Amino acid sequence: MQDRDLLTSRQIEDYRRTGFLFQPGALEASDIELLRSEAEKELSQDSPRRTVEAATGLPYRVHGSHLHNDVFSQFVRTPQMLGVARQLLNEDVYVHQFKINKKRAFQGEIWRWHQDFMFWHNEDQMPEPRALTVGVFLDEVTEFNGPLIVVPGGHAEGLINTPPQTEGWESTLTNKLKYSLEDSEEMQALVDQHGLVAPKGPRGSLLWFHCSIPHGSAQNMSPIDRSLLLLSYNAVSNALPAPSPRPEWLVGRDFSPLEPLEGSLTAPSRG
Numbered sequence: 001m002q003d004r005d006l007l008t009s010r011q012i013e014d015y016r017r018t019g020f021l022f023q024p025g026a027l028e029a030s031d032i033e034l035l036r037s038e039a040e041k042e043l044s045q046d047s048p049r050r051t052v053e054a055a056t057g058l059p060y061r062v063h064g065s066h067l068h069n070d071v072f073s074q075f076v077r078t079p080q081m082l083g084v085a086r087q088l089l090n091e092d093v094y095v096h097q098f099k100i101n102k103k104r105a106f107q108g109e110i111w112r113w114h115q116d117f118m119f120w121h122n123e124d125q126m127p128e129p130r131a132l133t134v135g136v137f138l139d140e141v142t143e144f145n146g147p148l149i150v151v152p153g154g155h156a157e158g159l160i161n162t163p164p165q166t167e168g169w170e171s172t173l174t175n176k177l178k179y180s181l182e183d184s185e186e187m188q189a190l191v192d193q194h195g196l197v198a199p200k201g202p203r204g205s206l207l208w209f210h211c212s213i214p215h216g217s218a219q220n221m222s223p224i225d226r227s228l229l230l231l232s233y234n235a236v237s238n239a240l241p242a243p244s245p246r247p248e249w250l251v252g253r254d255f256s257p258l259e260p261l262e263g264s265l266t267a268p269s270r271g
């Protein structure tokens, strides 16, 4: 199958206009179960790539698993991910960032409004907003467990000027966001104009979104976990021009075009 066959021209037009594309229940059940169990393994292993809640010491985020875990390294190259990213960005891509965010039942915290490109431009010198993220629903996402909310069409307005609210790259690991759109008049105006959308769906749903779309998510006060795998691709022509102090597990430095995986995702062998 060629990349051009993965999405219809209508889906691509919708993505360009709204800045997002939702594919409910798109992944095979066996693939999503494999990703879920590998995500739990990643979250349970102590590592500098893992971020824990200050109050409880419980992990809620891990970065860079595609560089350390064979299933995730395969996953970023599956045609369903890589092919769609190439179709939407219209060129070869590499992985700029990979993270798993677990928003725990009863506890999972808010992610304030932000634009990913604000971080990638200011912290990593990414030249242009030619990057995107796919959010893979590792759990069912409902209105109760903190769905990701986007401002449809908000990507087209470009970056909203936001002064840094914390210092140092380490603060970009946590949900105390360095560049947050909270209290921003521009954000208010965008929502007045475009409204808000929170795509919801079963495990294995895919939410593609443009790196400039304003987004965020509320606390999870429900008794149901909400884990989200966030895989960000950048166009090869938009590779970072200079080193950044952020480590490679946080910001991709291998700018070679990714080649598609042949065959299907394979579970690690036991023993």
Ligand SMILES: O=C(O)CCC(=O)C(=O)O
Binding pocket: 101, 111, 116, 146, 147, 148, 215, 216, 217, 228, 230
């Ligand atoms: O997990 C979420 O709900 C949002 C996280 C997010 O936007 C991010 O990590 O940049």
